[in-house]
Amino acid sequence: MRKTAAALITLGLAALALAGCSAGPSFAGQACPTQPKSSGLTDSVTVKGDFGAEPTVTIASPTKVQKASVDDLIVGTGAPITAKNQPIVVDIALYDARTGQKIGATGFDKTTAASDVNSLASQAKPLGDALQCATAGSRLLVGFPAGTAAEDAAVAVLDVRTVFLPHAEGSLEYNDALGLPTVVRAPDGRPGIIIPDAKKPTKQVVQTLIHGDGPKVKKTDGVRVQFTSVDWDTRKVVNSTWDSQSAVISGAAGIEGQTVGSQVLLIIPPADASTGTGSDGNGTQAIVVDILGIDNSSTTGQ
Structure with missing residues (x-):
């Protein structure tokens, strides 16, 4: 059974009232935050085990944590977390600092x-803060107050397993496609789709807008994406992942052969509708897909 890190936090800290940086150039367009280092947390918390495997954690009881802190136990060399809605896979082991008992683990x-930083921060802000600018392959030790009593606190070990792209990244492609939508982009990569006053296509159209330099998508791949779909006739957004979390679709959904990092415009008439990319089958859809990475996990739930 797959479990998100956010679900773990929700369950593990349900009985506590939460009070409320690793290497990397920037986060959400700002300089990386300077995280306060723990005052002696690594002296009272011992973490053993390989990255990616559940650690063996020993906490000298009681361990006091008066303010949020983060220590880099392992600094990964992978991609950095640079955006709040950037999809990431983080394993978390959570402990009661006062008793040393494990609360739960992914x-x-x-x-x-x-998951993403937004989701984790909504459950426990210090964990979201700790992940800002962290790199894939990193193991973090985080401590933070958590509870109604002054001595209540939590200790977490975070393994940053995977960091997907925050949005399409690559070279812009020139397209002389008269009568197709125009796509504009916000600074964070979020696309806007402008439908032209033109006859809508009767067959599926696939147009590469940004060509990424990652691996090619296979038909059988699960693909981590952000997408926005707009109804051709009403000009209204039908579906978008940008305000929630990224999604996984099949490589068969019009993006087979595209490369990771690419942005693709799909025009999908009702006869070719695919619910995997937000088309409801009731009208022609213009869909912009940002290909963030290959995600062939056994389950695609968030």
Whole structure:
């Protein structure tokens, strides 16, 4: 059974009232935050075990944590987390700092579902803060107050297993496609789709807008994406992942042969509708898909 890190936090800290940086150039367009280092947390918390496997954690009881802190136990060399809605896979082991008892843990078995900083921070802000600018392959030790009593606190070990792209990244493609929608982009990569005053296509159209330099998508691949779909006739957004979390679709959904990092415009008439990319089958859809990475996890739930 796959479990998100956010679900673990929700369950593990349900009985506590939460009070409320690793290497990397920037986060959400700002300089990386300077995280306060723990005052002696690594002296009272011992973490053993390989990255990616559930650690063995020993906490000298009681361990006091008066303010949020983060220590880099392992600094990964992978991609950095640069955006709040960037899909990431993080395994978390959570402990009661006062008793040393484990509250809960995600799978640590490559089944943990993708989440993002927004989701984790909504459950426990110090964990979201700790992940800002962290790199894939990193192991973090985080401590933070959590509870109604002054001595209540939590200790967490975070393994940043996977960091997907925050949005399409690559070279712009020139398209002389008269009568097709125009796509504009916000600074965070979010697309806007402008439908032209033109006859809508009667057959599916696939147009590469940005060509990424990652691996090619196979038909059988699960693909981590952000997408926005707009109804051709009403000009209204039908569906978008940008305000929630990323999604996984099949490589067969019009993006087979595209490369990771690419942005693709799909025009899908009702006869070719695919619910995997937000088309409801009731009208012609213009869909912009940002290909963030290959995600062949056994389950695609968030």
